Amino acid sequence: MVKLVCFVVVVFMAAAAAMAGADRELKVGYYEKTCKDVEKIVNSIVVNSIKSNRGKGAGLVRLLFHDCFVRGCDASVLLEKSEMNMHPEKESQANIGIRGMDVIDAIKAALEARCPNTVSCADIIAYAARDASRYLSRGGVDFPVPGGRLDGVVSRSRDADAFLPDSAANLTGLVRNFRRKNFTVEELVILSGAHSIGVTHCTSFAGRLTAPDAQINPGYRNLLVSKCGGVSPTATNNHVVVNNVRDEDGAAVARAMPGFAARVRKARDYLDNSYYHNNLAMAVTFHADWALLTGKEARGHVVEYAKNATLWNVDFGDALVKLSKLAMPAGSKGEIRTKCSAVNSYHH
Ligand code: HEM
Ligand SMILES: *[C@@H]1O[C@H](CO)[C@@H](O)[C@H](O)[C@H]1NC(C)=O
Ligand SMILES: *[C@@H]1O[C@H](CO)[C@@H](O)[C@H](O)[C@H]1NC(C)=O
Ligand SMILES: *[C@@H]1O[C@H](CO)[C@@H](O)[C@H](O)[C@H]1NC(C)=O
Numbered sequence: 418m419v420k421l422v423c424f425v426v427v428v429f430m431a432a433a434a435a436m437a438g439a440d441r442e443l444k445v446g447y448y449e450k451t452c453k454d455v456e457k458i459v460n461s462i463v464v465n466s467i468k469s470n471r472g473k474g475a476g477l478v479r480l481l482f483h484d485c486f487v488r489g490c491d492a493s494v495l496l497e498k499s500e501m502n503m504h505p506e507k508e509s510q511a512n513i514g515i516r517g518m519d520v521i522d523a524i525k526a527a528l529e530a531r532c533p534n535t536v537s538c539a540d541i542i543a544y545a546a547r548d549a550s551r552y553l554s555r556g557g558v559d560f561p562v563p564g565g566r567l568d569g570v571v572s573r574s575r576d577a578d579a580f581l582p583d584s585a586a587n588l589t590g591l592v593r594n595f596r597r598k599n600f601t602v603e604e605l606v607i608l609s610g611a612h613s614i615g616v617t618h619c620t621s622f623a624g625r626l627t628a629p630d631a632q633i634n635p636g637y638r639n640l641l642v643s644k645c646g647g648v649s650p651t652a653t654n655n656h657v658v659v660n661n662v663r664d665e666d667g668a669a670v671a672r673a674m675p676g677f678a679a680r681v682r683k684a685r686d687y688l689d690n691s692y693y694h695n696n697l698a699m700a701v702t703f704h705a706d707w708a709l710l711t712g713k714e715a716r717g718h719v720v721e722y723a724k725n726a727t728l729w730n731v732d733f734g735d736a737l738v739k740l741s742k743l744a745m746p747a748g749s750k751g752e753i754r755t756k757c758s759a760v761n762s763y764h765h
Contacts, residue, residue, distance in 0.1 A: 439489070439745045447540070447564030452532035455564075456544055459524050463548040466520045471686045474549035475615025475660075476517030478688070481546035481740060482608070483512060484539065486598060487580045489745040491569030492538035494577075495521060497758045502572060509577035514618055514657075518758070521545060525757045538757035539566035543741040550737065553614055553688040557726070560734035562741060567751025570760045584621045584703040588712045591705055598743060600736075606709055606718035607736045610729055612660045612701065613692040619650030619658060622702045626650075632707055636674030637662060637700040643669070662700045663691050674700070690730075693723035 448455040467474040484494040487506055495518055496505045506512060521541055528536045543562050550558040582594045595605040619626075619641075625633055626641055626648040642648055644658045659665055662677055664685040671678040677700065695701050696709060696719050709715045722729040745751065752761055 439747045439749055439751075441565055441567065441744070441751075443563035443565045443742060445561045445563045448532075448536060452528065452535045455528060455532075455536055456562075458527055458531070459541060459544040460548045462524045462527060463520060463545050464552055466523070467549060467552055471553075472616065473517050473520055474553045474688075475686065476515070477520060477542075477545045477549040478553075478611055479615065480515065480517050480521070481542055481737065482611070483515060483577070483581060484542050485740050485743040487576050488569055488571060488749070489743045490539045490543060490566050490741055491745045491749070491751065492542055492566075492754065492757060493569045493572040495538055495542075495757045496572035496760065499759065504574040505572040506574060506577040507572075508574040509581070511577045511581035511583075513621060514616070517545070517549075521757050525754075529755065534753050534755065536564075537566050537753050538568050540564045541757070546737065546741070550688055550734070553686060554730060555687070557730040558688060558734050558737075560738055562738065567745075568754040568757075568760075569745055570750050570752065570762075582705060584617075584705050585624055586705045586708065588708045588715060591708060592712075592715075600739070602712070602714050603718050604736050604739070606715050606722065607729065607732045608740070609706060609709060610690060610692045610722060610733060611688070612703070612706060613663075613690070613695075614686045614688050615660050616657045617660055617702050618655045619645035620652060620655050622658075622704065623648075623650055624704055625702065625707075628704070628707075632699065632704075634674060634699040636677075640665065640669055640673035641702070643673075658702065659685070660702055661686075661691060662695055690722050690726045693719050693729070697723055 463477065480494060484490055484492060487493060494506050494512070494515070496502065498505055498508065507515065521538065524541050524545065525538060543566065547560060547562045582591055586594070591605055592602055626638065626645060628638065641658060645656050646654065650656065662670060667678060692701065696706060699707065701707055709719050755761055
């Protein structure tokens with residue numbers, strides 16, 4: 418009897434060790450046998466949520482970046498503050514405006530009802546970012562996403578501060594930040610194209626409101642100043658502005674920068690290579706966007722992606738897959754969370 422108990426304990430411990438978060442092999446179609454149609458379910462919830470609020474799609478794409486650059490793709494960005502963890506990643510200033518968590522929660526609830534304790538929140542983030550990219554690019558960006566990630570149990574605000582890039586960073590800082598995660602200058606340029614969708618708070622580009630003409634189209638600067646209600650946005654008076662000048666209201670663009678009026682469309686928030694055109698015209702929101710023009714190599718890629726929309730679609734998909742494969746630090750514990758906003762052991 419004692420022997421049997423020991424045996425059971427050993428087997429249990431072996432199974433627990435297999436739940437180590439790092440260095441797991443990810444596979445396309447990972448849930449084929451354990452939770453059939455998982456990707457169909459994710460897609461239908463993502464599409465419906467974008468149809469009712471297009472901004473949710475931008476939120477989901479950013480969520481993948483903010484999850485994976487901090488402790489790997491482990492859904493650490495989703496963890497809420499708790500008595501056990503007073504300062505999760507969400508509290509970081511770098512996570513200002515983070516959204517789409519409600520979509521992830523809705524997907525998780527649907528999947529728990531269908532196949533309990535099976536699909537990780539980290540995988541849901543990766544599938545949802547792909548589906549949002551596909552929908553917002555009208556099918557231009559589409560790629561298979563491997564599954565098999567585990568959810569982490571650690572989420573620290575200071576890690577988000579340390580690993581997410583600063584919107585006021587210069588090119589040297591950005592290249593270093595991406596290099597730490599094994600991303601090249603070209604991939605930095607490719608991924609920055611995600612700023613063709615979504616919104617930003619005025620405090621995230623405050624420096625741009627008084628930047629010299631050599632760094633920002635003066636008409637665009639005037640437009641941003643008027644949207645922000647002056648040159649000194651504060652945390653308590655922090656307007657939200659669209660990332661892409663294309664998505665601004667036409668009358669305001671026509672007044673501030675007549676040359677751009679033709680680019681304003683009725684359909685907003687498409688994921689495409691317009692970011693590179695805006696960048697070359699010095700009409701992008703963040704200093705970190707403009708900074709891509711300040712180095713020969715990075716600028717060359719901006720020109721390249723402005724010229725070829727298809728090339729960007731393909732390369733952006735590849736870069737998102739690479740992003741989605743960033744692993745947790747070696748030795749990290751992993752689990753399949755029951756609820757994406759809390760680690761399992763805190764439920765009781
Ligand atoms: C290169 C360095 C980057 C910097 C400095 C940066 C910075 C920012 C900032 C400050 C915001 C606005 C937050 C706010 O004020 O509400 C933002 C929005 C956004 N970022 Fe980035 N970002 C970077 C790269 C990326 C990457 C790699 C992706 C995804 C692949 C991404 C996707 C987005 C999206 C989609 C939004 C809009 C989100 C929404 O509307 O909810 N960004 N980014
Ligand atoms: C870039 O930013 C870093 C850190 O903020 C700073 O130390 C460095 O001097 C800057 N480099 C250039 C070329 O401006
Ligand atoms: C980057 O690549 C090196 C060498 O292959 C590897 O040891 C390291 O873990 C990678 N870093 C990340 C964040 O994946
Ligand atoms: C644009 O990129 C696509 C995809 O790589 C390629 O097939 C095509 O030839 C390129 N078009 C031009 C005009 O260079």
